[in-house]
Amino acid sequence: MTTTAVENPSPVTVRTAELACLEKLLDAAEARRSAVAEIASDPGTGKSRLLTALARLAERRGVRVLRGRCAEGAPALAHGPVVQAFSAWRGQGADDPATSPADALLALLARTPGEEDHRAAAAGHCAYHEEARRLLAACLTDAPGGVLLILDDYHWADPGTAGLLDTLIHQPLPAGLVVAVAHRPRQTPAGLRALLQEGVEQGLVHLVQLPALDPEQSAAVLRTDPGAPGLARLTERAGGVPLYLLALAEEEREPLAGARPATATGRLAVHLHTELEPLDETALTVVRAAAVLGDTFTVDTVAEVAAADRSRTCAVLGELRRRDLVRPAGEPDRLTFRHPLLRQALYATTDACWRAGAHGRALAALRALGAPALELAPHIERAGAAAGEADRRDLGTAARIALHLGRPAAAAHWLTVALRIDRAVARATDARPARGRGGASGTEELWREVVRHLAAAGDAERVARLVREILAGPAARTGPERSDTVAYLASVLAALGRDEEAQTLLAAELAAEPGPAPKAASLLQVRRQVAKVLAGQIPARADVERLTRLTAGAGPLAESGALALSGLCAVLAGDTCAADRSLTAAGHLLDGLDEYGEPDPAGDFGGPVATGDFGGPDAPAAGPAPRDTAGTAGEPLSTLLLLLSWAEALMGWYGPAHGHAERALASARARGDAHLLPPLLDTLGYVHYQSGRMADALLAAAECREVAAAAGRDDHVGLSDAITAAAWAQLGRGNPAARRPRPGTEDPLKSPRTPLNSLLQAEAYLAAGDGEAALALLMPRREAWRVSEPVAVLAARGYELLAAAAVAADPDPAGVPTALIEEWAVHSAEAAAAVGIAEQSGHALMARGHALLRRRQGAEAAQAYAEAVELLGADSPAGTRARELARDLGGYPRGARGPDAPEPTLGELTVREREVAALAGEGRRTKDIALRLAVSPRTVDAHITRIYSKLGVNSRAELARLMALSD
Numbered sequence: 001m002t003t004t005a006v007e008n009p010s011p012v013t014v015r016t017a018e019l020a021c022l023e024k025l026l027d028a029a030e031a032r033r034s035a036v037a038e039i040a041s042d043p044g045t046g047k048s049r050l051l052t053a054l055a056r057l058a059e060r061r062g063v064r065v066l067r068g069r070c071a072e073g074a075p076a077l078a079h080g081p082v083v084q085a086f087s088a089w090r091g092q093g094a095d096d097p098a099t100s101p102a103d104a105l106l107a108l109l110a111r112t113p114g115e116e117d118h119r120a121a122a123a124g125h126c127a128y129h130e131e132a133r134r135l136l137a138a139c140l141t142d143a144p145g146g147v148l149l150i151l152d153d154y155h156w157a158d159p160g161t162a163g164l165l166d167t168l169i170h171q172p173l174p175a176g177l178v179v180a181v182a183h184r185p186r187q188t189p190a191g192l193r194a195l196l197q198e199g200v201e202q203g204l205v206h207l208v209q210l211p212a213l214d215p216e217q218s219a220a221v222l223r224t225d226p227g228a229p230g231l232a233r234l235t236e237r238a239g240g241v242p243l244y245l246l247a248l249a250e251e252e253r254e255p256l257a258g259a260r261p262a263t264a265t266g267r268l269a270v271h272l273h274t275e276l277e278p279l280d281e282t283a284l285t286v287v288r289a290a291a292v293l294g295d296t297f298t299v300d301t302v303a304e305v306a307a308a309d310r311s312r313t314c315a316v317l318g319e320l321r322r323r324d325l326v327r328p329a330g331e332p333d334r335l336t337f338r339h340p341l342l343r344q345a346l347y348a349t350t351d352a353c354w355r356a357g358a359h360g361r362a363l364a365a366l367r368a369l370g371a372p373a374l375e376l377a378p379h380i381e382r383a384g385a386a387a388g389e390a391d392r393r394d395l396g397t398a399a400r401i402a403l404h405l406g407r408p409a410a411a412a413h414w415l416t417v418a419l420r421i422d423r424a425v426a427r428a429t430d431a432r433p434a435r436g437r438g439g440a441s442g443t444e445e446l447w448r449e450v451v452r453h454l455a456a457a458g459d460a461e462r463v464a465r466l467v468r469e470i471l472a473g474p475a476a477r478t479g480p481e482r483s484d485t486v487a488y489l490a491s492v493l494a495a496l497g498r499d500e501e502a503q504t505l506l507a508a509e510l511a512a513e514p515g516p517a518p519k520a521a522s523l524l525q526v527r528r529q530v531a532k533v534l535a536g537q538i539p540a541r542a543d544v545e546r547l548t549r550l551t552a553g554a555g556p557l558a559e560s561g562a563l564a565l566s567g568l569c570a571v572l573a574g575d576t577c578a579a580d581r582s583l584t585a586a587g588h589l590l591d592g593l594d595e596y597g598e599p600d601p602a603g604d605f606g607g608p609v610a611t612g613d614f615g616g617p618d619a620p621a622a623g624p625a626p627r628d629t630a631g632t633a634g635e636p637l638s639t640l641l642l643l644l645s646w647a648e649a650l651m652g653w654y655g656p657a658h659g660h661a662e663r664a665l666a667s668a669r670a671r672g673d674a675h676l677l678p679p680l681l682d683t684l685g686y687v688h689y690q691s692g693r694m695a696d697a698l699l700a701a702a703e704c705r706e707v708a709a710a711a712g713r714d715d716h717v718g719l720s721d722a723i724t725a726a727a728w729a730q731l732g733r734g735n736p737a738a739r740r741p742r743p744g745t746e747d748p749l750k751s752p753r754t755p756l757n758s759l760l761q762a763e764a765y766l767a768a769g770d771g772e773a774a775l776a777l778l779m780p781r782r783e784a785w786r787v788s789e790p791v792a793v794l795a796a797r798g799y800e801l802l803a804a805a806a807v808a809a810d811p812d813p814a815g816v817p818t819a820l821i822e823e824w825a826v827h828s829a830e831a832a833a834a835v836g837i838a839e840q841s842g843h844a845l846m847a848r849g850h851a852l853l854r855r856r857q858g859a860e861a862a863q864a865y866a867e868a869v870e871l872l873g874a875d876s877p878a879g880t881r882a883r884e885l886a887r888d889l890g891g892y893p894r895g896a897r898g899p900d901a902p903e904p905t906l907g908e909l910t911v912r913e914r915e916v917a918a919l920a921g922e923g924r925r926t927k928d929i930a931l932r933l934a935v936s937p938r939t940v941d942a943h944i945t946r947i948y949s950k951l952g953v954n955s956r957a958e959l960a961r962l963m964a965l966s967d
Contacts, residue, residue: 013046013053014220014242018208022054022180025206029063029146029176036169038196039182041210042338043324044243044271047182050210051150054180062145063178070156072278078160079109081151089139101138108132109160129167137173146176154183154192162192169199186324212240222249243268244341272345275325282308286316287325291346292358294378296329296336304365305358356384373397377414387421395421396446408453412462415450419469444481449672451492456674458712460496467493467505483509483520487527488635491534495675496711499535503528522554523636526561530639533568534679536715541569548582557597560589561640568647574792576835579651586644587656590637591942595667597637638664638676646683650793652839654691655948659941661687678708678716685723689730689760692875697727722760729767730877759794762801763877771808775816778802795831796840797878799824800847804881807850818854825851839878842871846882853889862889906963909950916943920956921963 013019018039028035039047055065066088068081086109089102108131140147151161168179185193199205218235219226221242234252238245247268276284289306290297303313317335320326329336337343347355363379367390377398380391395418402411447470454463467489486509490502506528510521525547529539544565551558567582592599641664648657661683668676681704688697701720708716758777765774779802803824806816828847832840849864865886872879906914912933919929926944930937953959 013049014213014217015046015050015210018050018210019053019057021206021208022050023057025178025180026054026058026061026063026146026148029058029148029178030061032146032174032176034168034172034175034177034179035206036165036172036179036181036199036204037206037208038200039180039208039210040185040196042186042241043184043275044241045210046242047210048152049242051152051180051182055148055150058148063176064143064145064147065150066147067150067152069152070154070158070161072156078111078158079164080158081161082149082164083109085149085151086139101135101142105132105135105139108135109164126167129163132164133167133171133173136168136177137175140173140175140177143176146178149177149179151179151181154181155185155188157183157192162195166195169195169204172204184324187322213238213242213245214240218245221245239339241339243271244339247341247345268341268345269349272342272349275323276346282312283316283319286313287320288346288350288354289358290317290326290335290337291343291350292355293362294375295340295343296331296334298333298335301362301365301369305361307361356382359383360385372401374401377417381414381417387425392418392421392425399446399450403449403453408450408457409459409462411450412454412459412466415447416466416469419447419473422473444485448488451489452672452674455492455496456672456707456710458496458710460493460498460712463492463496464498464501467501471505483516483524487524490527490531491635491639492675494531494534495679495713497535497713499531499537502531502535506531519555519558522551522558523561526551526558526565527636529565530561530643533565533643534639534675538572539565539569541566541573544569556589556593556599557636557640560586560593561636561643563589564640564643564647568643568650571647571650571793572791574795574831574835576651576793576837579647583644583647583651583653586640587648587660590641590644590660593637595637635668635671635673635676638667638671638673638680641667642676642680642683645687646679649683649687649690652690652837654687655953656945657683657687658691659945659948674707674711678704678711678713681707682716682719682723685720689723689727690876692873692877692880694727694730697723701727718757719760722757722764725764726760726767726877729764730880732767755791755794755798759798759801762805763881766801766804766808766881767877769808771805771810774801774805775809778805792831793835793837793840796828796835796847797843799828799831800843800850803828803847803850807854818851821854822851838871839873839876842868842882843878845871846878846885849882849885853885858889862886865889906951909947913943913947913950916940917947917951917959917963920944920947921960923956923960 022037022039025035025037039050041047051067055067058065066085068083068085070081083106086102086106089100108128151157151165154161157165165179165181168177181196183192183196196205196207200207213221213235215232215235216226218238218240219228219231222231222245224231234245234248238248276287279287285306286302286308289302289308292305293301299310299314299317302308302317303310306313308316317326321328321335324338325342326335326337328334337346359379360383363376363383366376366379373394376394380387380395395414399411399414399418402408402414447466451463451466454466470489471486486505490505493499493505494502506524509516510524515521516524529544529547532539544562548562548566551562553559563582563586567579567586570576570579570582641660645657645661645664648654648660661680664676665680665684668680681700685697685700685704688694688700701723704720705717705724708714708720762774762777765771765777778798803821806821806824810816825844825847829844832844845864845868849861849868852858852861852864862885865882868882869879869886872882874880874883906917909917915933916929919932924932926937926940929940933940947953947959951959951962953962
């Protein structure tokens with residue numbers, strides 16, 4: 001939230017309800033009746049502003065306002081605030097100013113009551129107070145509109161003022177005097193509190209308490225919009241106290257370079273100075289020591305940090321409690337400041353050198369008590385002394401605990417401190433710290449875990465800062481692991497939308513001296529292009545083709561990565577022949593690798609880790625010892641499988657795409673690579689949708705939306721929303737979690753979508769029978785496209801949807817011209833012929849059917865729709881739509897597969913694939929099939945993936961049904 005704290009705000013209060021209650025008392029003054037009001041609340045809640053607003057109202061109504069303020073340390077001045085208030089009335093109300101009632105009252109108040117007055121008071125009658133009451137009444141005769149007497153900071157009231165107020169409460173004047181008393185209940189002596197409480201209970205005093213501000217009041221204080229993002233959070237942090245709210249707003253403003261914190265220079269610092277001014281030097285040292293210790297502290301730790309006597313420290317803390325600077329914390333024997341901002345302000349104004357020494361003493365005291373690492377970490381950071389091994393170990397522990405508590409930002413901070421200490425130690429000793437698991441605070445698994453948590457939270461800025469700290473460390477300067485580290489960090493940055501920084505990291509690593517080994521350099525070149533895809537960009541095809549040639553013989557990961565990139569670029573360009581070759585080769589290489597990017601030793605053929613319909617993640621019965629998954633050995637493989645599966649999905653190879661995406665997703669989940677989850681889940685959701693598995697599509701899209709929103713990836717949120725809308729529409733229901741406005745109800749160019757998102761949303765509208773909405777989405781204001789034309793591989797589908805929307809929205813030729821629909825059908829056919837994908841040819845046939853339907857050629861249209869079903873698949877969304885259109889025209893019987901549809905055959909399967917298919921069709925699990933055939937479960941999963949692709953099925957249930965039909 002961006003807020004601007006007002007430097008000189010108006011004293012008008014935002015507490016309108018409380019002001020309205022007090023204003024009613026002014027009616028009593030005007031009616032010549034007297035009243036007493038008590039305004040009670042903590043410091044900074046706005047009591048003085050409320051009284052100022054009341055005074056302004058009184059003046060506008062002709063009520064005379066007198067104001068006095070009690071002051072600490074002035075009890076020797078009897079009736080101080082009353083004298084201050086009535087001094088403004090001196091010399092009025094008589095021919096001789098010296099004999100005016102106000103002067104006589106001031107003279108009386110200047111004299112302390114004598115012993116006889118006290119004896120009379122004990123007997124129930126005090127001539128002194130009776131005389132004061134009489135003189136007050138005489139003064140009021142000169143104020144026909146009444147008088148408002150304001151007594152602020154009443155918690156510092158002297159005995160004389162308290163006695164006079166007691167008289168006014170129990171013996172109200174017959175004239176119109178309204179007394180408004182403001183005080184801090186926690187600082188008010190018990191006798192004064194009892195006096196007011198008794199008046200409230202007897203109905204003689206009107207109590208007005210100031211509750212915490214609500215967000216709307218906070219917006220008024222900050223002069224910002226009530227719906228401003230983060231306003232509610234700011235209000236909660238401030239505890240609804242205006243003073244703290246303004247201080248927090250000042251803190252959130254972008255500070256000038258080198259400027260001190262706002263808590264050290266703003267209105268809160270001034271307020272704190274006023275509260276601390278009466279303290280002696282010992283008390284100030286004690287309160288500063290408490291500020292150094294943190295949010296909570298004990299008498300013993302404060303005494304050690306302050307280097308003060310314990311009994312004296314205890315006495316000072318007791319005085320601070322009386323002043324309400326500190327309060328009891330939730331734990332026994334522990335204290336805390338009234339508000340964290342008070343501690344911050346006090347800390348910021350304390351001498352830096354003294355603070356450093358105090359942190360060292362605090363660290364020693366807390367470590368001796370066995371304090372947890374999170375409590376020690378701030379003192380390690382700020383002590384300024386040379387850190388030792390114990391300090392680095394505690395910082396690493398603090399980072400891990402912060403992660404466990406769900407605070408990745410704090411974990412990143414403590415890890416950063418640890419890495420800087422490592423560098424300082426290395427410079428001082430000219431030695432390299434230990435690496436890997438045996439290292440100190442900067443161990444590899446720790447920083448990787450912190451980066452993953454930050455990526456899951458979408459905290460790209462902290463990831464970028466932490467990357468610089470990691471790569472600046474002595475343990476990351478050289479060695480074969482550095483290339484993996486750089487590639488992984490660049491991948492995370494790219495997935496978080498920081499592509500320029502990712503490219504800079506990779507380019508710098510490739511240009512470093514000494515540079516990476518040849519194979520590592522080849523893989524880094526691949527990762528540079530992959531980073532572009534993760535950031536939502538498309539690499540230049542010429543660069544990718546050059547990379548394919550350069551990576552020949554550079555290892556399976558680099559080769560398969562270049563091939564997957566080449567296939568993706570080719571399919572996006574509509575060159576499906578080249579895409580077929582590249583993607584098939586990439587799939588063969590990747591299927592032969594294990595989860596760490598090395599040749600699979602488990603069986604005769606590697607393959608994707610299967611989940612869901614593929615039999616579940618069954619572990620092999622025997623094999624190599626499990627490897628550490630805390631590192632990033634499998635991250636490149638998951639990323640390349642992601643590229644491969646998305647390219648396969650665009651080609652319409654939904655079986656292989658499903659298997660590869662599931663394998664990548666399982667691996668990414670196991671490692672905690674949150675930056676890969678949004679694209680992987682979107683890929684799976686899209687594949688499920690295109691395959692007709694709507695329930696699975698909804699589950700994947702829902703999870704994707706959650707993780708993508710947390711990571712700040714709006715592009716993936718948009719795609720998951722489109723998949724969700726389309727899937728719910730296919731199920732015959734609207735999305736129960738969304739209230740999406742129809743196109744045309746808002747500026748259609750206000751929320752741009754990607755071409756694929758628009759196509760999916762258009763399919764959702766068509767499935768819901770809303771052709772007009774689909775047409776408005778794709779062609780608002782009768783323009784050619786709502787967004788840029790879909791890529792070549794989706795162009796046939798786009799033109800078909802445009803024609804379908806036009807026919808559904810305007811069945812009459814008077815609407816969208818028939819010639820235009822026929823032109824779209826021609827474009828769809830041309831686009832389908834250019835890419836040679838059966839699915840796109842099915843869309844072209846549907847577009848032809850739409851044009852025929854507009855010309856009232858129902859039989860021919862039905863035939864086109866029926867032929868489209870055979871190309872699209874009967875269970876796909878488009879196939880379902882074509883089947884329904886054909887059936888409505890009488891050309892497709894309900895439940896039929898289609899005219900002249902060939903029965904599924906097992907002839908294309910190899911002998912081993914037939915064995916696997918037969919066992920899977922019997923309902924056997926992957927592990928059981930592996931034991932029966934004496935191969936690894938991974939090999940079984942690979943065979944099942946191939947079987948699905950060849951037979952055009954997507955689940956074991958479909959495979960079992962097909963096997964039964966073939967018997």
